[in-house]
Each structure stands twice: as structure tokens, then as C-alpha cells.
Amino acid sequence: MSITVERIWWRPLDREEKIWVTIALIWCLGTFFMMPVWHVIAKQNTPNESYKVSVDDFEKIVIAFNEKYKVREESGVPVVHPPAGSDIYLAGTGIWQWSSILELEAGKEYRLHISSIKGGGDVAWQHGFSIVSAKFNANFMIVPGYDYVLKVTPTEAGEYGLICNEFCGIGHHLMAGKIIVKG
Amino acid sequence: MDEQKALSWQALYDNMWGIFALGIIVPTLIYTVWGLIEIATLPQMDVSKAMEALKPAVSQQAVPAAEAASAMAPEAATQAPAH
């Protein structure tokens, strides 16, 4: 088995190699080019608005929000019906629950702020905000200390599951809530 | 192809320390340093503005402070673990 490399190995590519590299390069640049282009023309992109916020401040806001727009309760969790176009707030809690059940209206835009709070527990964990339903799935990170603003326009009425898909401790798999969209 | 030119290109590829330096510096700048700067310079949320918008409606503002405080307490109870 000979290991030695030829003395001069720097030489031009053969025809097939040139063809392949050209195709591959165009393909790669094309797929790259589509990334910013799709961001501009597509209707569903990762949000670009976020802020720093203390865990306690976000919890204050969530409590005030729940209090102001609560319409009823389900299994002890407030169902909250905020006005269209408003800032709405949802948090994953330190006791592995979602802070409310949002009741939204189809066709209306909302500024949904997501973050992590203690909510009765000792620690505000990282969570995975995961909306799951037969036709729709969207996932965003919930990070304590950060307010992530999602501009959301629900399009179809129904009940959407809300689960956590970022490991956050022993109660992780019990975190299940929902978001209701009224027609 | 000119042999000298080939050998000088090869020397570049044989430059272990140059490759090492670029391999550490380039991704550290593009990913780490740029990312840390973005995280560090993130603006603060305007908490008072948010709280202002969530104040109870005008007709309820006549409610005495004690009642407003107890309106907050049930919220804390619903946050407490039920299981």
C-alpha cells in the first residue's frame, strides 16, 4: 500500500469533476439565495423581535394579562380572551404548566409574547413552545430572561394542542395545554 | 500548469498552522462573537408600558386597592400545582 502523495498534485480538474463542481456550486448558491428571498416572500418566518426581561417582570405581566382578559377557567387554568391586535402573553411555568389557555379569533393578528416564569415553582426553565394539531405544527424556544414576540394570525378555527418539546425536568411530559381559535 | 505555481499553492495547503488559525478564527467571528454581541445588545422590554396597557378598564379603577390586590391572589392560586 503506497501512502506517498505525488510531488505535484495541484493540477486542473478533469471534465467530469468540473461539471460536478459547477452543478454543485450553482445548487449550493441557489439554495442559499433562496434563504433570504423566502424570508421576504414567504408568509411564515422566524420572528425577529425579542427583548430582555426579568423572569419576575414577565410573571407580573402574565398575571395582569390573565386577570384582565380571563373569561372562565378549565381544570384550574384561566381561559383568556384578549382583544384582536393586542399584545398577548403566554409563559411556560416552573411547575410544568402553561400560564393560560388563549382564546383567539381567526383572521385577527396578535403580538404573542412568550417567555418562562416560575409560576409557583422555584425555577423558570427553558421550554419548547409547540403548537400541534392535525394540520398545523409550529415550534419556538421559550428562554427565561427573554421575551420572544411572535406576530400570529390564526387562520382556522379549532382547538390546537400546546405541548412542551424542550426537556425541562421531571414534569416535562405533563406539560400539555391548548390554544382555542374561534371562527 | 506551471510547476512553481503548483508548488506554491501546495505549500499553502501544507501550511498546517495557517489552516488551524483560520479554522479557529473564522467560525469564532462569524458565529460566536457576532452572536454574543447580538445577545448582549438586545434591548430591554418596556415593562411599564406593557403593565400600563394591562391596567384594569377605567370603570374598574374606582375599585379600592384592597379589592384589586385580592383580584391578583386567585391568579396566583390557579398557577399553583393542581397535581
Added chain:
Amino acid sequence: MAEQFRTCPTTGLKVHLPAETLIKVNAVAAVVCLLVGGLAALLILLTRWPAIHLLDEEWFYRLLTAHALDMLIAWIIFFEVAALYFGSTVLLNNRLPAPKIGWVAFILMVVGGAFINYTVLVGQATVAFTSYVPLKASPLYYLGIILFAVGALTAIGHFFAALVVAKKEKTYEGSLPIVTFGLMCAATIAVFTLLHGAAFYIPTFLWSAGILPHIDPEMYRLAFWALGHASQQINVCAMVAMWYLIATLTTGAKPLNEKLCRTAFLLYVLFINVASEHHLLVDPALSIWHKIVNTSYVMHLAVLASMIHAFAVPAMIEVAQRKKGFTKGLFEWLKKAPWGNPAFASMFISLMGFGFVGGITGVTFGTEQISIIRHNTWSITGHFHGTVVLGTTLAFMGITYYIVPLIFRRQIFSETMAKLSPYFFGGGVFIFANAMMFAGGYGIPRRHWDVTFAGAQFPFQFDPTAFFFLALTGLGGLLAIIGGALYVLNTVASVFIGKKIQ
């Protein structure tokens, strides 16, 4: 003090005996970790298969943590260290300048690995591979990882020192052979990885010990993935180096154009690490441009590198095969390739599997819009089993079939087990990874003990079709584990009771 060498009767290469011992101990440690990680894999698999749901939640999350660390970090990095010693000594007729340092590195890695496994198994570090703050493990856990990383960095430094010695003592002529060059690129990526690891694991260790008050979770995420994903890029680079090595050993192939292959490795060195951003696509704080520039591997240039290797390796095999006379039609060279040679089968399945299952899904999931629908679902888990298991692990298994006779100088214990293993393992992981990706399409989450949500506050039901894919994952996984068990048993048996080769 005369250096001890022996001459390999098969290849004629000079083998530095202290280096050979280090290759052996690191390879053995690697396979031990694969075994532990593999046992954990079996138990986890049987838990996520809802019909069986074997472990309770405490043990599931513990073993999930252990599985990830023993596979993604321990098995793979021990094996890569063995490969680095091989590439810098045997392939260059060279000596290791300081074998004692090699032993220090090995001991650090073993002790670190022991701390990690201990703390996880006793439940003091149920934090998952990512240990996202504010989840907190015992300080011993973080210390274990730091020791392992310091050990690995020591071994890598020793590798570079060996390359300097080889050049100075002129043990080889001209440029480094492509395999060593590829390993050098992998080592460079590894230094980026491990330096970032130190940068956040040390403060996190201090935080867990009560010395530092707070760790910012988003900065932690950014830094973690510079370790977490970049470590997988070491694996990509090392895996490709193994493809070139196995292609040469099994078919006599040589790279058709060294300039092309080396340029591809350089593109990896410059641009592959920034893909760590894939994990941060749906994170707050980072801007769209940071996300796009990084997740595209800088204009997909590192993807171009993979496409070059995906062309170059089969092309060099084809040329070598045609030279041997397999020129009938378009594909005789491939049909008559040494598929019965477990190293060749492993390498080729690894190449196809990495490219079509792992690589493509990685690049597509690494875009904003697809990340929204796939982040933290089981699709992600399917993707990385396609890259790290079907790709890297299978390639490493493949080269083992040469390490055992050439370095351990033992005959392979069972030719049948050797022939079957790559197909069982490769086929199993192929089914398993794809099934996971389909399950993730229904929203099935990763790292989740119970997707029926029994006991949750609100009932939730996935589309029942998802459960078909969960069962299929279980079946594919079992097939893969059989293939992996064949490899481990055969390798261990060969090393201890295989017939000695003189």
C-alpha cells in the same frame, strides 16, 4: 534512547510501538462506551415504543442523558483520538513525541467519562445532553465533562506535535497523505469545539458549585452548540477521512484529484462549524441575518464540500475498479465491488446514508421555515441518527475491521458476524431514522417520556398515524441494535480470543 518500531508485514509501514498501545487503549475505551451507550439505546427505544413503555420517567431521562454523552462524546471522541494517533504515526512512519502525555490524556478522558456516567446513573445529572441552564446537575458532572475535554485537547495537541516531528524528521516526503490531512482538519475543528466547551462548561461548573450566581441561558445556548454541533462536525470530517482510508484499503483506490479533495476539507475547516446555529433558528435574541449566514454554512460552501466528497469517493473507487477490469456497462464496477468485505460495505452504506438521510435533512431542517415546523420534534433526532450513526459510527465500525488485524494483530473472530453487521446496522438505522422523521412530521416531540400525555392536565392526542411510525422506529431500532451488538461482540471476541497474527 532508541525508539521502538515494528514493521507492518502487510503494508510495510513503520509502527511506533508506544503509539500502537495508545491506539489500542483508546479504541477499546471507544467500544466500551459504545456498548454502554448501546444498552441505554435499547432501553430508551423500548420506552418510546408506546406499546412497551419500559422505563419509568426518572430512568428514561437519566438513560437518555447517558446515551447521548456515551455516544456523541465518549464513543466517538475516544475512537477519533485513536484515529489521530494512527494518522500521525503509522501513516507517516513517524513516532509519537511524548507517549507519557498520551497516557495523561487517556486517563483524563477515562476519569472524566467515569464521573459523567456515575453522576448521570445515580440521578444527579438528569439534565439531558444539553444541560440547558437553569437545569442544574451536580458539579461532579460538569467536572467530568471538563476533564474529558481537557484530555481530548491534550491528545489533539499531541497529534499536532507528532505532525511537527514528522515534518522535521522528514519521515515522509511531500504533502501529508489525504487521510492524515483530513484528520488534521478534523483536529482543527475539534480545537474550536473543545475551546468553546471550556468557555461555558467552566462557568457552568462554578455556577453549579454555588460560586457564580447566574448563567445567561441564551449565551449558554450559543456557546453550548459551538461545542454540541461542532463536535458533530469533527465527526463528519473524521468520517470522510475514514471513507478515503477504507476506499484505498479495500479497492486500492487513490484520490483522483488531491486538489479537489483537499479544498473540500478546507471548506469544512472554514465554514462547517457555524452550522451550530441550526439549533438556534427559533430562538429569541439572534437576528435573521445571523441565522441565515450561519445556518447556510456561509452560502452552503460547506455543503459544497460534502457534495465534492460524495462525488470523489465513489469516483475514485470506480476508477480503481475499472482498472481491475470491471468495465462492463455502467455499473459492473459497483456490482462487483467487495460488498462481502465488511469495511467496504460499512463505508459505502455510511456514505449513502450520511448523504441521503442525514446530510440532506440537516441542510433542509437548517432553514427558518422548516425549523419552525421541525424544531425539537423527533424529526431532529431522526436527522442526527442519520448523520452520526448511519454516517460516522458505521464508518468507524468499518475501519475497525482493519484495526483489529493490523494493530491488534488478531484475526476477526467471526467472518459471518462481520459480514452481516454493516447490513443489519445500516438497514436498521435507515428504517429507524426515517421513521423518526415521519413521526416528527406529526409533531411527536423529542426527549419525551410519554406522548400519550397520560396524567397531563389536559388530554392531548396525536394523529394515530404517528403511532405507526413510533412502532416502526422501534422495529428499525431493534434491527440496528442487533447489528451493533454483532459488531461489539465480534470486535471484543477478536481482540481477546481471536487467533494471533504473527
